[in-house]
Amino acid sequence: MTSAIEFKNVVKTFAKANGSVQAVLDRVSFSIPAGKTTVVAGGSGQGKSVTLKIILGLMQPDSGQVFVHGREVTRASGKELEALRTQFGVLFQGAALFDSLTVFENIALPLRERTRKSEQEIRRQVEKTLAQFELTGHEDKYPAQLSGGMKKRVGLSRAMQLSPSIMLFDEPTTGLDPVMTQDIYHLFAKTQAEFGFTSVIVSHDIPKIFNLADQVIILNSGKMDVFDSPEQIQWSEKPHIQEFVQTTMGTIYQSHLVEK
């Protein structure tokens, strides 16, 4: 299977206020298969967002190598990084919309900046997206006038405009109600089947998000554990994974623990 993203022995540390060093990623190696969905899970502060920033070259690791479609991000020049980033659709934690632009203009922005589409083509595409994300009728509002869930949907639809080959979503459904969450997951599955992009989704929406996952990565204390299925997670012998199962996956996944 070809990999879209590869980490080899990546180390990322931060100096803490008390002078000690925190290893957020401690010689981490994994690969993210192309055209599949990888879910990244783990407690708050374990390095999920840092991992995404390293993939994009927005943050440099202390050591180790990171490859995107075989190109080494960790050695790329500013220009190469810029070119590399055009392959990504990104939704950062907190949506990051432009406050002075309306919903319509926020979604249209990548099309205006990166394509030569006519005004009419842009309007048609944005209107289609507005409908898909249930935002029709809100296109003239500014971010300050939107609910949290609506902001999230605007951010998602903007990320998907240029049909990127890799999607990086940092908590795409946090703050959405269960129905909207389900709708977003369906939309992911549908658009991925259609366009075949690779997606990396950081999520706390465990275990629901696992329906979407081809691979699950759990980050804990600087280490990563990679699983092919939720079943594999629950059978793990590692204490911290068992704890993760108990606290996040609920009793339906714990039958084997009860039997022991």
Ligand SMILES: Nc1ncnc2c1ncn2[C@@H]1O[C@H](COP(=O)(O)OP(=O)(O)OP(=O)(O)O)[C@@H](O)[C@H]1O
């Ligand atoms: N620029 C930075 N300078 C210093 N420490 C940082 C920096 N960025 C992240 N960290 C630290 O790295 C650790 C991992 O942060 P990260 O944002 O990746 O967590 P996370 O897994 O995304 O958590 P959450 O689920 O809360 O979003 C945290 O302890 C954080 O304080």
Ligand SMILES: [Mg+2]
């Ligand atoms: Mg985060």
